[in-house]
Amino acid sequence: MKRLKNNKFLYTPFVLLVVVFASVSCIESEYHSSTITDEASHPVLLVSIDGFMNEYIERNETPNFDLFLSNGVQAEYLISVFPTNTFPTHWSIVTGLYVENHGIIANSFYDYELDANFSYGPPDSSPNDERWWGGEPIWATAERQGKTAVTFFWPGSEASINGIQPTKWVDYDGSIPDSVRIDSVMTWLDPAGDVQADFATLYFSFVDSRGHRHGPDSPEVDAAVVEMDGILGYLIEKVEETGLAENLNIILVSDHGMAATNEERVIFLDEIINLNDVDVVSWSPAGMLKPAEGKTEEVYLALKENQENYRVYLREEIPERLHFRDHYRIPDILILADPGFTITIRPFFQRRGVLPGTHGYDNLAPEMFTFFAASGPDFKIGEIVPPIESIHIYELLAALLKIEPAPNDGSAGELYHLLR
Ligand code: AMP
Ligand code: ZN
Numbered sequence: 001m002k003r004l005k006n007n008k009f010l011y012t013p014f015v016l017l018v019v020v021f022a023s024v025s026c027i028e029s030e031y032h033s034s035t036i037t038d039e040a041s042h043p044v045l046l047v048s049i050d051g052f053m054n055e056y057i058e059r060n061e062t063p064n065f066d067l068f069l070s071n072g073v074q075a076e077y078l079i080s081v082f083p084t085n086t087f088p089t090h091w092s093i094v095t096g097l098y099v100e101n102h103g104i105i106a107n108s109f110y111d112y113e114l115d116a117n118f119s120y121g122p123p124d125s126s127p128n129d130e131r132w133w134g135g136e137p138i139w140a141t142a143e144r145q146g147k148t149a150v151t152f153f154w155p156g157s158e159a160s161i162n163g164i165q166p167t168k169w170v171d172y173d174g175s176i177p178d179s180v181r182i183d184s185v186m187t188w189l190d191p192a193g194d195v196q197a198d199f200a201t202l203y204f205s206f207v208d209s210r211g212h213r214h215g216p217d218s219p220e221v222d223a224a225v226v227e228m229d230g231i232l233g234y235l236i237e238k239v240e241e242t243g244l245a246e247n248l249n250i251i252l253v254s255d256h257g258m259a260a261t262n263e264e265r266v267i268f269l270d271e272i273i274n275l276n277d278v279d280v281v282s283w284s285p286a287g288m289l290k291p292a293e294g295k296t297e298e299v300y301l302a303l304k305e306n307q308e309n310y311r312v313y314l315r316e317e318i319p320e321r322l323h324f325r326d327h328y329r330i331p332d333i334l335i336l337a338d339p340g341f342t343i344t345i346r347p348f349f350q351r352r353g354v355l356p357g358t359h360g361y362d363n364l365a366p367e368m369f370t371f372f373a374a375s376g377p378d379f380k381i382g383e384i385v386p387p388i389e390s391i392h393i394y395e396l397l398a399a400l401l402k403i404e405p406a407p408n409d410g411s412a413g414e415l416y417h418l419l420r
């Protein structure tokens, strides 16, 4: 969450300039927020296409994406949060919190206080327990303020947060056909229906799965992108059928990119340190190590001496821009593989090898840059804006829904230039 860390520049001319500039921006934000607060809000549909890169559209025939983009606004790319994995990134989008402030530090990790494993598949403890999830997701903010929110999948949407769940939500089941997800959400958004939702989410995972299995540059990913284009076409058709074409704001977002990986680019952790000296809280490519009592320095120095194709940090050295230090779940040592590299150990590598694609790297690695586009009554038409950061999406959603956001790390107004 936002904290005023340093006020020593408070009276310099530089700051005066900033203050003048900020006041101008405030006026501008006011202008925008007043244009979107005067009337009733338009419903918002937030669609996540997991692991979807901008270049996927550029290199494929995607008539429905093209149509969507020509009717809306697109960011050159979206910068996600670190680590660039599905659960941390999705939770940041809907809470506006950096990972160190929401605590979902990886897709799978161990929590020593709860003495439990966070993991999104059986047989481990389910992530529905609300103690895992820090912050307030936009659907809870909306429901708390009398709006109706629905989700057809979003990481964390199955958990009740402060006793609040979306009015409609569905237990994750990746086998539910994408058209069924769309049909249900459109029924819930239907202005003539029983639910008349103000906010809805959809989530599609197959482009990401294909990227892992075949690599981001594969024909299989291209086929998945064309398939996704068809699904977008189906969605647009349904929106028109429901009579929402003029009234619904649709945001298409992805959570991270995909880097090509291979068996030549591996870091064997068991050849650098003695694995008995550490617990691995989370694996590759952002390896989180909890050294045994008294072993931190020895483990750290061994990793530092062999630092090649990765960077190693003691927790307090982790670059501030990663916003990945403060949470108690983050252990003493972070070993972060360079893009394209995989951290593994010999026995695992021999059994399982390395998949051709992955993510989880530094959020400023270009391979992790991802996709954002929006269209609807509140968004500009036919514009491409410079890169934006996913941390501000929560504030944007709150502004669109005309609700008071919960405290968060995003900035109100930061994305208002996307609005009409
Ligand atoms: P990743 O391993 O980071 O690529 O995560 C993508 C995977 O997360 C998807 O293929 C799904 O299996 C899984 N996933 C996404 N959303 C959910 C959810 N709400 N509950 C459980 N698993 C999910
Ligand atoms: Zn993902």
Ligand code: ZN
Pocket (backbone or CB within 6 Å): 051, 086, 208, 209, 212, 359
């Ligand atoms: Zn993935």
